[in-house]
């Protein structure tokens with residue numbers, strides 16, 4: 001309980017410090033955050049009981065959410081990242097924050113249509129945007145259904161103000177990091193680079209096409225990636241094939257709600273079925289993303305539950321390729337070797353493999369390096385983190401032996417594995433060991449001609 005509140009305080013502190021550095025919007029966020037933080041601090045100091053704490057969460061969650069809605073941009077991202085940590089956050093916040101996954105208040109339709117006409121020019125003549133609320137609204141854009149030359153498509157339209165705001169937010173964040181937590185700088189810079197490209201939808205269209213082609217080449221039919229529509233692609237507009245289905249997250253929630261309406265002695269069986277079904281989807285996601293990372297070296301770094309659609313035919317629609325990362329063959333081979341060592345719990349080999357990727361700490365303490373590696377790519381359940389919340393554990397490792405160099409190419413890979421682990425935990429998979437699930441794919445990758453040209457494969 002207290003651990004969860006601590007994490008929340010840390011998140012609020014992050015938002016607060018960050019808000020301090022923005023201009024203009026500062027006051028608005030301060031008005032929300034200060035009273036919330038004060039209330040929690042007081043609660044912690046006076047040892048308020050669990051019931052009273054829950055009431056505090058229920059009261060504050062909508063306030064924090066309203067603030068995030070107001071500020072958009074980076075705050076939405078922080079909110080999204082936090083909302084998948086269902087194991088860490090108080091339930092009231094999860095409920096409120098998870099609405100960020102796909103339900104921000106939309107921009108008025110007329111403005112969106114005008115922007116689409118302006119940027120698409122002639123091609124817009126054949127495009128009919130469906131009037132009414134968007135399919136989805138996210139941090140920097142919103143998605144509308146449309147018809148184009150007889151096809152069902154959807155167009156993602158970027159809110160151009162977000163881009164300017166984001167740039168100044170990130171700059172502020174960096175100054176803060178430099179002063180107070182340089183350990184996070186590399187990570188922040190990598191995230192910023194990724195977001196920079198995320199603001200140009202032409203990159204995203206290219207990503208869609210590449211990931212789609214890779215899946216097709218492997219004959220993968222359990223997941224679908226939307227086709228881009230080249231005539232409808234500009235920096236701020238992205239037209240693509242429309243995929244059916246709710247997000248996997250809202251599907252799961254709806255099923256749970258339906259089961260909860262049954263008398264409690266009838267719930268066990270449908271719950272077991274739901275867990276089986278979600279477990280099947282989890283394995284598909286793990287396999288598909290493992291192959292993207294280790295076989296293709298081109299992967300989606302942001303597979304959060306709001307980006308996974310469950311279509312009626314049982315396939316999964318994987319959308320949102322704003323944060324795709326490519327890693328080169330040399331680094332990919334090192335990562336495969338690291339995954340094998342992690343999967344086999346061979347910590348000596350883990351340390352050698354991780355150091356080979358360019359990872360360095362101040363003292364090069366092998367015990368600590370092995371722990372970093374497991375946390376980055378393999379496991380973060382309580383047994384693996386000495387009972388600590390993972391971010392806290394990461395901070396502890398940084399205190400024991402701070403990182404001085406991290407392989408930039410692997411930061412988003414770590415985030416991707418972390419999101420998959422969160423998903424596993426959220427559906428009740430105990431003690432997720434992701435490297436073990438990636439093992440066969442890592443071996444297969446090491447035995448491809450490209451990899452064999454770089455070095456021998458393990459037996």
Ligand SMILES: Nc1ncnc2c1ncn2[C@@H]1O[C@H](COP(=O)(O)OP(=O)(O)OP(=O)(O)O)[C@@H](O)[C@H]1O
Nearest residue numbers: 102135136138139140141143226241242243319320
């Ligand atoms: N091809 C598609 N078919 C059907 N619905 C889609 C499609 N693409 C996007 N959507 C809907 O629009 C929403 C937002 O799309 P998307 O996640 O691509 O936006 P984003 O701005 O990149 O979001 P994020 O902040 O999650 O990165 C999705 O959650 C989904 O509901």
Ligand SMILES: *[C@@H]1O[C@H](CO)[C@@H](O)[C@H](O)[C@H]1NC(C)=O
Nearest residue numbers: 047048049050051052053055
């Ligand atoms: C918790 O504290 C509140 C007020 O501080 C009190 O009214 C309530 O009875 C307490 N509940 C328990 C279970 O101790």
Ligand SMILES: *[C@@H]1O[C@H](CO)[C@@H](O)[C@H](O)[C@H]1NC(C)=O
Nearest residue numbers: 121122123124125126149231
């Ligand atoms: C619009 O569609 C028509 C018929 O499908 C096609 O002939 C024409 O070239 C299209 N115009 C543009 C600008 O794409």
Ligand SMILES: *[C@@H]1O[C@H](CO)[C@@H](O)[C@H](O)[C@H]1NC(C)=O
Nearest residue numbers: 363364365366367368400401
């Ligand atoms: C490495 O770090 C661990 C944990 O912090 C510590 O117990 C150990 O003494 C360190 N080893 C060396 C050689 O410094």
